[in-house]
Amino acid sequence: MFEIELKPEEFSLFRKYIYETVGISLSDQKSTLIKGRLNKRLNQLGMKSFRNYYDFLVQDTSGEELSFFVSAISTNVTSFFRESAQWTWLESYLPSLIASKREKKIRIWSAGCSSGEEPYTILMFLQHHLSDFDSWDIKILATDISHKVLSHAIKGHYEAKNVEPLPKEIVHRAFDKIRSENGISYQIAPHLREKVLFRKYNLVTDPFFFKNRFDMIFCRNVMIYFDDVTRHDLIGRFTTLLPKGAPLFLGSSESLTTHRETLKLLGSSIYQRV
Ligand SMILES: C[S@@+](CC[C@H](N)C(=O)[O-])C[C@H]1O[C@@H](n2cnc3c(N)ncnc32)[C@H](O)[C@@H]1O
Missing domain, CATH: 1.10.155.10 (Chemotaxis receptor methyltransferase CheR, N-terminal domain)
Structure with a gap:
């Protein structure tokens, strides 16, 4: 070379x-x-x-x-059920979210979704904790700037080493097992795959076109490379898309020094719209 x-x-x-x-x-x-x-x-x-x-x-x-x-x-590193404390918190938050719903409809944005582990984890989590999961209208918007990671996410095909450590019941319900000459791998089950809308989207320069608000937003480990001005501006736009009480999840190494009047820290880099 x-x-x-x-x-x-x-x-x-x-x-x-x-x-x-x-x-x-x-x-x-x-x-x-x-x-x-x-x-x-x-x-x-x-x-x-x-x-x-x-x-x-x-x-x-x-x-x-x-x-x-x-x-x-930059890095596209991600994994299923990343930041375990946040999923534990979500378990305690879910009943109040469900109770507040007049329509059985949930909308979530995974912003900077990388190869799809984050949006699919959200669905695995909901499937595991909602006994009537199938009767809910659930849509996850999953966006990333990188075409390469999005095409991986859309395929929803993962190596055994990244899937097999998950609880067996979750693996069984969320994946189809694939056997080939290269060994075993896992494909996200179609009934989960169809609930995710993957889109290429640049969080910094693309227009905020959203018509409806989200029940929660995940933007974890994305803003680590952004400077304060860019981060401040993006968080401000996220807050306009969150109803009162809705959570915003950041990565565990990320914290907010601004927007204190609109976002309250609950712990584990989870912020709640005030
Ligand atoms: C480290 S991954 C985080 C994946 C996942 N959120 C998680 O925490 O596991 C960061 C992702 O942010 C994406 N990203 C970086 N800058 C972006 C931007 N301006 N707009 C949209 N996505 C961006 C990268 O392509 C990458 O896939």
Whole structure:
């Protein structure tokens, strides 16, 4: 592979563009990361400089290259039932949510859903805790900026090592077991898959088009790369989509220093709309 240098002025171009389009603020130290992670991509594309790649990135109106770039510089790490304390809290919250419903309808947004483990966990959780799950109209909106993770999520096909540690009853009800020459893997069952609407959506630049509010919003481990201004703005928009009492889930390492008048911390990075 041909080693391509990333000049400081090229890094500045990427930094400005990524901040404006994705909200990710890259520190000077990230120059080495970009060079390291994108050298292979430049070689694949037959490009000789990062300036060429920059032009290609900004001219790609499909957003495909941007989603590739974001995946290269950030993390898509996720897992089923991540942040266990939040699921325990949700167990105690669910009865009051159910009791407050006039219509048997639940709407939830998984913002920054990566490869789908988070929205599917929400459904597994609801299926496990609602005895009349099938009679509810449940829809999960699951969005991410990355095309690559979304296509994985849409397939809903997962390796045995990520599924088999889950309680057997949940695995049995939520997945179809697949046996092939490569061994065993698991496919999300169609009755759960059809309750998720996957969409490519950039939380920073795409318009907030939502007509209805959500019973809860998950935006966990997404804003870690955003600066304060971007985070503040996004949280403000989330609050407009949450009715009084509804929870907003963030990642366990994330906390809010703003919006104290509209969002109350309940613990475990769970905030409740006041
Ligand atoms: C670490 S994963 C978190 C997945 C899941 N929420 C969880 O906590 O397990 C972060 C995801 O946020 C997505 N992301 C980053 N910036 C984004 C943006 N501006 N708009 C939408 N999604 C974004 C990434 O593509 C990635 O899939």
